[in-house]
Every structure is written in C-alpha cells, then in structure tokens.
Amino acid sequence: MKYAVGVDIGGTNSRVALIDEEMNIIDRVQFPTNVEDPDETLKQLAAVVKGFEASDNRELVGIGVSCPGPLDLINGIVMETPNLKGNWHHYPVAKKIEEYTGIPSYLENDANLAALAEAVVGEGKDYRFVQFLTISTGLGSGQVIDGEIYIGAHGFGHEVANVCMWQDGPQHGSLYPGGIEAISSGTAITTRALNKGLNVKHAGEVNDLAAAGNEIAKEIMDDAKKYLASFISALIAITDPEIVILGGSVALKIDGFVDEVEDLVKEQVFDVVKPYVNVRKSTLNEDSGLLGAGCLAFSKAS
Template sequence: MRYAVAIDIGGTNTRVALIDEELNIISREQFSTDNKEPENTLNEICHIIKSFDKDIVGVGMSCPGPLDLINGKVLTPPNLNGKWHNLEISKVLSEKIGKPVYLDNDANLAGLAEAVVGEGKDCNIVQYLTVSTGLGAGFVINKEVYLGAHGFANEVANSIMIQDGPSHGNILPGGIEAISSGTAITERAKKAGLLVKHAGEVNDLALSGNEVAAGIMKDAKNYLANFIALIYGFADPDIVILGGSVALKIDGFVEEIEALVKEKVYGVMKPYIKVRKSTLNEDSGLIGAGYLAFSKQK
C-alpha cells in the first residue's frame, strides 16, 4: 500500500493527515498554526509526518491565499503574516522531508475530491463552489485542477455582480462573495438592524415573513444563480457542486439555485443544468490533497 500526506494550513489551525491510495484517511493530527513564524509550523508538520512511520510518495498541501500555484509560493494572505509572505513553501517543506510537495488552494482541492470520489466522480468537467464564510471555487477537468496561465483560475470572490454593490473586508463592491457568502448574508442583515449570528438565522427570518431578511436571501440566491449561469455559458461543465455551510445547512438552498439557474440559460441548455449538494464532509480538502500527491506520481 502506498501513502501520501495531506496538509491543510489555516490561519488558526493546521491539519496533517496520512492518506492511503484508496483515499482513506488513516491518521490525522491538528495543532495551532504559528501565523507569524512559518518555521515553527513547518517543523511541527515534519514531526507529525515522521510519526506516521510510513514511506510516503509525496505531499499535497493547501494554504490560505492568494497563492502562486505555478511556483508553489504563498503570497500575501491576510491571516498569515511576517515570514509567511512570499514564502516558497513547497520548496522549503520538500527540502525538509525529502519528498515532493504540491501546493493548491482549499477550494481547488475540495473540487478535486468531488471529481474523484464525490458527486462528480462520473463526470469529466466539474465546477465546485463553496458557499460558506467566503465564496471559493475549483474547476476540474478529467480529474485535474485547471490552474490557468498564472495559477489564478477560479479566484472568483471579486467577480462583480452589482455595480457599486455591497462589500466586506477586501472584497470589491458588488463582488459575488460580498453578496452570496454566509458572511455577506449575515453582515448585510446586521447592518439592516437584524439580530442574527449566521446566515441560517437570516434565512429563518425570511421564511417567517421578515421582508428585509427575505430581500437579502433573494439577492444571495439570485446573484449566485446568475454567476452559475455565467459559468455554464462560458465553460459548460457536466455538474456544479455546492459545498460550504450555506449550501449544506439551509434546507432547499441548492435545489432553489438549480431552478433559478435553469431560468437564466438558453432553453437548449436547460436539460444539462445539474447543480448538486456536496456529499463529502469537511475532509474533502484533505482527500483532494492526498489525491493530488498520488496523481503527480503517475
């Protein structure tokens, strides 16, 4: 049996998992990320890999973006600071463990897992969108992540859907993440005076007849459907898979999005619109990272 290591570096925690070639998670560890000094985090990763006591073929790794995926480099993520910025992380970790390291972002790796063992496993062209704290995406063709010319393919959060529309954080006004993500839904509701903690509560208010909440949810769904319709018109995927807390926890969300998308495309395209809910759990990124490492050995 061959093994790979999957790593998910977050601004708060880092997860490291041992994956077998059937993409089962054999073992995993989690620890707090040192978000100022990468050396401490990388040394702990090395210690965990050694503790697995297996001969691994390589490492797949996700890290907060923006990333230079062509050169395996962390750029300027807002939740990692100091020496993390412009770190050639693939090269540095590879030198420490003596194995190849392949960097990608979490949405790409989740999309890869969907295309290999999830809802898209029988499809050639898979579009994945996570609708959660943010809004991320991954595009997979024949079980391989499409990176684009410079590694920025599917960095969609700033895609402008409303001129001079809502914004939050470093998202441009009217960006899809500032309209349809869980954070956007919640923040828009709070600014309108609603006492809510998350997008699910906004949806509950909408269902109970609150007009403000209903308008916010209508925007979130309608513009997400607009965005997916654009994807179908441009890339013609076999399937669009939605993951993340908003898509998975709000009843009927995905089904409503699919119905809306069908209203926004040419009639001849309607039979081919397939928007589905992810059936993988929060480990999809780790599974995708493991598959990435194995796929590079073929």
C-alpha cells in the same frame, strides 16, 4: 501500500491527514494555525508527518497542501491571502514543507483541491467536466477537466472572489464592492445582516429569520442566492460543466439552498441548456480539501 499526506492550512486551524491509495483517511491531526508565523505552523506539521512515517515504516510518496488563495501555483508560494497574515505573504510553502520533511510537497488552492476530490471520489466521479464552488467563510471556485485541475496561464484560474456581480454592491473587507464573495459567502451574508441591525451569529441564523418572515433577512438571502445563480449561469455559459457541486457551510447546512440556486440557474440559461443544468450538494463535507490534497500528491508521484 503507499500513502500520501493531505494538508489543509486554514485561517483558524491546520489539518493533516494520512491517506491510502484507495483515498481512505487513515489518521488525522488538527492544530491551531499561527496566522502570523508560517514557520511555527510548518514545524508542527512536519512533526505530525514524521509521526505518520514512523508508524509501521509507512512509505509516504508526497504531501499535497491545500491553502486559501490567491497563490502562485507555478512556484508554490502563498501570495497576499486574506486569511493568513504577516510572514505568510509571499512565503514558499511547498519548498519549506519539503525542507522540513524531506518529502516532495505540492501547493494548491483549497477550492481547486476540493474540486479534485469531488471529481475523483465525490459527486463528480462519473463526469469529465466538474465545477466546484465552496460557499462558506469565503467563496472559492475550482474546475477539473478529465481529472486535471484547470489553473490557467498564471495559476490564477478560478480566483473568483472579486468577480463583480452587482455594480456598487455590498462592500466586504478588502474585496471589490459587489464581488460575488461580498454577496454570497457566509461571512458576507452575516455582515450585511449585522449592518442592517439583525442580531445574528452566522448565515444560518439569517436564513432562519428569513424563513420566519423577516423581510430584511429575506432580502439578504434572496440576494445571496440570486447573484450566486447568476455567477453559476455565467460559468455554465463559458465552460459548460457537466455538474456544478456546491460545498461549504452555507450550501451544506442551509436546507433547500442548493435546490433553490439550481432553480434560479435554470431561469437564466438558454432553453436548450436547461436539461443539462446539474447543481448538486457535496457529499464529502469538510474532508474534500484533505482528500484532494492526497489525490494531488498521488498524481504527482505516479
């Protein structure tokens, strides 16, 4: 049997998984990401890959690499990614991993690979047009059409964080004020709550306060859902996906979040479109990026 390696480089940890042709994760290793020095991180990654390769003389056909964007997907380069700093910016990740391991390597946006995993083995496996959104620390988007990731003319397709949904809206880090990530991501929800004097650690606690009747928390959660629904409605109007899959901690851990967003989407589309609105929760949880990376490596090797 042939195997692929899926890599998920995050702002806190990096995960490496050995994946078989049936898209099963056989083994996995996690270690802290050095957010300033990519070479240190990639040397650790290469050591893990060598261990996978040495065990039972496995044939590794390729390495798929999931990384937060924006990325230069044409040339396999990390651009100015907020979660990674220092020498990571403008760093040729795919080329360097290939140099360290001797195995063909391919870089892709983390949300794109999660979308690919959903389209191949997740909630979207029975559909041709699959839209995926992750609502977690940030907010990412990916679309898969007939099993192929849509990246656009320059590789920036679905880099959506700065899409302005609220004129002069909330400011969050270096994001454009009122950008969808500055409203609906878990970090943005928490930051807005803290700025308004609420003692919370994450978006789930903001939601708990909202459910208990706190008006400030309720307003923040209502905004997150309403603007996310408006954004999804726009995606539906532009690309007409058969299914919209929501992943990430906000969508997966806050009870009723996905259902409420679907109801709000239906309020904002034409009547003839309503029967086709299909917003679902991811069933792949945190493995979607790894599985998508493995799927990418297999597809490049075929």
